[in-house]
Amino acid sequence: MAKGASISGFPEWLPSERVVEQHVIDTLRRVFELNGFIGIETRAVEQGSSLLKKGETSKEIYLLSRLQEVGHESDTPIEDRLGLHFDLTVPLSRYVVEHSGDLAFPFKRWQMQKVWRGERPQEGRFREFVQADIDVVGNGELPEHYEVELPLVMVSALEELRHYGLPKATVHANNRKLSEGFYRGLGLDDIEGVLREIDKLDKIGADEVAKLLVEQCGANQEQAQACLALASLTAHDGSELAEKFEALSKQYGVDNNPEAYELARQGLATLSMIVDEAAKIRPGSVIADLKIARGLDYYTGSVYETFLEGAASLGSICSGGRYDNLASQGNKRYPGVGLSIGLSRLVSYMLHSAGAHASRVSPAAVLVAVWDEEDRADSNAIANALRARGIAADVAPTAAKLGKQIKYADKLGIPYVWFPAQSVEGDDNSASDEVKNIITGDQNAADVKSWEPDTLYARQSVNFEA
Amino acid sequence: MAKGASISGFPEWLPSERVVEQHVIDTLRRVFELNGFIGIETRAVEQGSSLLKKGETSKEIYLLSRLQEVGHESDTPIEDRLGLHFDLTVPLSRYVVEHSGDLAFPFKRWQMQKVWRGERPQEGRFREFVQADIDVVGNGELPEHYEVELPLVMVSALEELRHYGLPKATVHANNRKLSEGFYRGLGLDDIEGVLREIDKLDKIGADEVAKLLVEQCGANQEQAQACLALASLTAHDGSELAEKFEALSKQYGVDNNPEAYELARQGLATLSMIVDEAAKIRPGSVIADLKIARGLDYYTGSVYETFLEGAASLGSICSGGRYDNLASQGNKRYPGVGLSIGLSRLVSYMLHSAGAHASRVSPAAVLVAVWDEEDRADSNAIANALRARGIAADVAPTAAKLGKQIKYADKLGIPYVWFPAQSVEGDDNSASDEVKNIITGDQNAADVKSWEPDTLYARQSVNFEA
Incomplete structure (x- = not known):
């Protein structure tokens, strides 16, 4: 990163570093377009009301005010003010609803743009960064096969970046229905709460999560242990996954609740399909990993996180999932599946840990x-x-x-x-x-x-x- | 433009329109890189103090506030707040000073990014749009030959866009020293004021400008007429330019003031060089047009505006000039020459007036x-x-x-x-x-x-x- 960048959280590359970022962007675009994704760009701003509606980042938005409004910004309710988008998913859902008459569905789009998060400056996190997203959005319905195809497109894109030194990437997949069915089968009702605590596993460890499940989500010790047992389940193919899941379901009596058990088995079927189909095309690229929870509450089916070999501390570099209810208009629903790469973090890793560098600063030969x-x-x-x-x-x-x-x-x-x-x-x-x-x-x-x-x-x- | 875009001034393209914008961006980048320009991207925000310092757009900035700051934004002076950049020149000057130790000078860079102007929404003007800039910045000094090379790079880039239906573009050049020398030779002192009024010629006509020169800039009728006579001067080569200029100088006694006359002749020499050198490479691509004033006060030499054949109402689509004092640090000065295309307006024109359209929406064959x-x-x-x-x-x-x-x-x-x-x-x-x-x-x-x-x-x- 450029030395002396004077505003913390707003990274800026030196020309030689920008060459690497530009190559990453060009490479991703090429893979996305080879796969038939359509490029769009949305405006950087959304209405406050849209930004406040969704997900976990709603507390981290930047609101805008014109110079003439200084001193009386508060005359306008936050919902009516403009703010910078904090991801590319909220803008996509708005774009799809707004222009549905002009789009062919399923609408496969790629989008690479800056996003902004109004975090506290001292946290040392990026407040401005580039995201690279692919999503497919259906009109009314969306076939399940996209839940395996989209992570595979991301895997093939990340595979291309190995030419610039990126380590091998593996998608870890889970399914919300599987988790929810299992938790309900245990007798737990605060599904969002359980997912939120499970999401902390890598950060605080199993003991602390167990404590929180008991304190925050009304679980008893056995229920908490069952949740942790599910979260520790990983599998490389559908039969291994089914076997391990059925064993756990029996052990904790989840199958005694037919409705919950059925929901879990729906999720199990989708997740099995994903790892098996992915294995046919790119063996080892997608594994089932039942601790993947994803903080955002709009996911309704598959969820994905992606990790780089030997870079555990980096965390997930590409995440996403299926959302059946992100966008809607009247009776119309627009279900989607999508994944998003945190491109600036990825480029930072490539530059500083993977040794990526430009052959030259100038494009001139x-x-x-x-x-x-x-x-x-x-x-x-x-x-x-x-x-x-x-x-x-x-x-x-x-x-x-x-x-x-x-x-x-x-x-x-x-x-x-x-x-x-x-x-x-x-x-x-x-x-x-x-x-x-x-x-x-x-x-x-x-x-x-x-x-x-x-x-x-x-x-x-x-x-x-x- | 996408129908029903719900925030006025924030244009957003439909997928088929975005294809055209993407082709324009790719084409410009290819030409810039063929000419050895280095691509950079700067953060979208600058300190309020930087944004308020320069030029005419300082009244049109957007300031940011984090959600947590709502209600007490005014605790922070505007100078210490963050705002969105309104052009790519202010960020360039900051970038050059900040990273001077890591750059090779002269630093030739291209940059295409969104910029934002906090205009009143009802004016129907873009508040978010893409600019495409090239600049060359020297360390201490900057050879004059760049003042002809940069407009020619823009001309060759715009020439490539003719494949997508853009009409022929012509750069109209003037020189601040020529104008200032001439005005001072007439006995006028409020140079900025005269330039500001002359800049209104196309909008309000000669009679109104003459009135304003008298009322606002202390000119008498003859001085006002002299300013208008200079502004009506155009020439296709250096000798025509010199002849017409000398005739005017004699007619209005400008040559009676040796110091002012000498300044004007310095500007004349540069402008003659520009039209003559450009004519050798691309005949008819650059003409001398002495009404070109440019509102921004940081230009110190050449100034350029670019017009499309048959699209007078569109105004200038690509403007810029030489600025000797935009960036400085201690004793160091970084003079530059640059031009900027208002890309969103250009794409809008191409789509709606030049009939540009994508062969297909999907990249897939x-x-x-x-x-x-x-x-x-x-x-x-x-x-x-x-x-x-x-x-x-x-x-x-x-x-x-x-x-x-x-x-x-x-x-x-x-x-x-x-x-x-x-x-x-x-x-x-x-x-x-x-x-x-x-x-x-x-x-x-x-x-x-x-x-x-x-x-x-x-x-x-x-x-x-x-």
């Missing part, structure tokens, strides 16, 4: 030298000829000593310096143009109409230390 | 049909094989009747529908896969390992009605 300010037009003509053939080129800022021009190229990481032919006084022939690769030291005659940079140096790229 | 939900895995495998070869593919949402699946492709503009081979009962051989182009009606056998879409249908593109 060539710096054309200038012998004399009077000859600048010649150098510009060479640069323009290269650009017309798709080769990014820069021209030396001044006709300084050659060493200084080469140093400028070096500082920007531009691999080639082009020396225009100099007419030799008293000689009808001028020398030929030459190109020097300042990394390898090779220097050769070159024709502006046909010269090509070596593949290795043709484009800005992102590499990493293995 | 192919929709793979699904005969039966049990066969979905086969259809997914086909789509994945196509994607692996770089062909964007979608899969039918449900195994509905074929007509319904084709209708879904049609609604998204996906040109090809892929029919997986169906094994015929009692027959060892299965029929071959087939692909139908639903636009032309052509249907042929196809092999997923080698099939390619026709070039015309391979990628989403932007076209226009001529």
Whole structure:
């Protein structure tokens, strides 16, 4: 991150770091579009009433006021004020309802934008960051197969980022119906409460969670232990999952409550389908992990979190789930499935822990030298000829000593310096143009109409230390 | 623009419109990078003190407050609050000063981001829009040749947009030193005032401007007429410009004030250089137009506005200039030259007046049909094989009747529908896969390992009605 960034929580990349972020964005977009997702961008603001409605982040919004309103902001109720969006899901649900007549359903969209969270500055968390989301939204209904396809698209996108040093990513999936059915089967009613406490497992450990389940959610010791036992269940395929689940259900008598048991088995069937189908396409990419709870209360089925190998402390880098009731209008319901990457955190990890770095700061492959300010037009003509053939080129800022021009190229990481032919006084022939690769030291005659940079140096790229 | 967008001034594109915006952004980026500009992104917020310092838009900023601060926003002075940036120039100057040690100068950067202006909602102007900027910033000094190169980069970028229906763009250039020298030579002192009134010429006409020059800037009738005469001067090359300027200077006795006359001639020399050099590379792309004033007071040399042929009412779509004193730190000065495209307005014009439209909504070239939900895995495998070869593919949402699946492709503009081979009962051989182009009606056998879409249908593109 850029040194001395003066507003805490608002990260800003140096040019070389931005190259990495730009490559990540380009790569994700390419994968999303290969999979038929449609790119949209929503406005950065929503009505306060929309922002306050949903989920856990409602306490962390930024409200706007025009300069003229300063001093009497409170004349307007918060619901009627504008605020910056804190995620891309609330804007999506509003966009879908607003433009439903113009969209084809199911609507598969990708979206990468900044979001803002009005957190306390001292917490050291990002208050401005980029999210990269894919969602599919149905009109009325949405087939279950999307619950396995969407995490797989994210896995294939994250797989592409391994070229820049990202470790292997694994999606951990659970299902709200499974959890809710199991808890109800135990005799617990405060489902949201139990999920909220289970969500703290990684942070505070099983003992503390058990205590909270008893204190906050009305569980007895055995119920609390049952919840923890369910949360410790993981499985790599549907039959392992079913076997372990049925054993637990029997052990804690969940199957004595037919209605609850049936709900849990619905969730079990979906989750089994997900891990089995995913295993066919990308073995090991999606596992069942029944401690995944997700804080947001709008999920109604599958929930996902994604972890990187060897980066447990980073937590989930890509989360989401199925929400049947996020958007609605009158009788119409728009169920969806979606996942969201916290892109800024991911890029930060890639830069600082995975060793990702840009091959060069400048997009230019060539710096054309200038012998004399009077000859600048010649150098510009060479640069323009290269650009017309798709080769990014820069021209030396001044006709300084050659060493200084080469140093400028070096500082920007531009691999080639082009020396225009100099007419030799008293000689009808001028020398030929030459190109020097300042990394390898090779220097050769070159024709502006046909010269090509070596593949290795043709484009800005992102590499990493293995 | 999306119908029913419920917050006035915050435009939001429908998916098909967003395709056009995305193509414009991609095209501009490609041209900027071909010319060696480095992409950066700055945070969306700046300190109130920075936002209030500069230029004409300081009255139009949005300030932020966290939800917890509501009701006591005024405890914090505006200077210490955070606000959304209203352009990309103020953030650039802050970025350059903050990270000067990490940048190579001259620093050539491109930046495309949203900016926000807290205007009154009823004015029907954009309050959130995208700007596309290029600037070059020097450390201490900055060669004059950038004053011709930067507008030419913008011209070549806008030239590329003609493929999407944009009319020809012409940069109108002036020079602050020329204007200031001329006004001072006339005996006028309120240079900023005169520029501000001259800037209104297109809006209110010469008579009203003359009146204001007299009433507001202390001009007499002859001085006002001289200012208007200068503002009506245009020229296509340096010698025409010099001739007309010298004639005016003589006529109004500007050359009687040697100091002022010398300042004006400095500006004249730069402006002549710009139109002559530009004419060599792109004849007719840059003209001298001495009514160009630019409201912002930080310009110190060249100023530019850009107009589209046949779109006078749109006004300038790309403006900028040279600023010698925008950024400084202690003794250090960072002079710059830059231009900014109002991208959202440009895209709006392209969509609604130039007839630009997306060839299709979905990036997918192919929709793979699904005969039966049990066969979905086969259809997914086909789509994945196509994607692996770089062909964007979608899969039918449900195994509905074929007509319904084709209708879904049609609604998204996906040109090809892929029919997986169906094994015929009692027959060892299965029929071959087939692909139908639903636009032309052509249907042929196809092999997923080698099939390619026709070039015309391979990628989403932007076209226009001529």
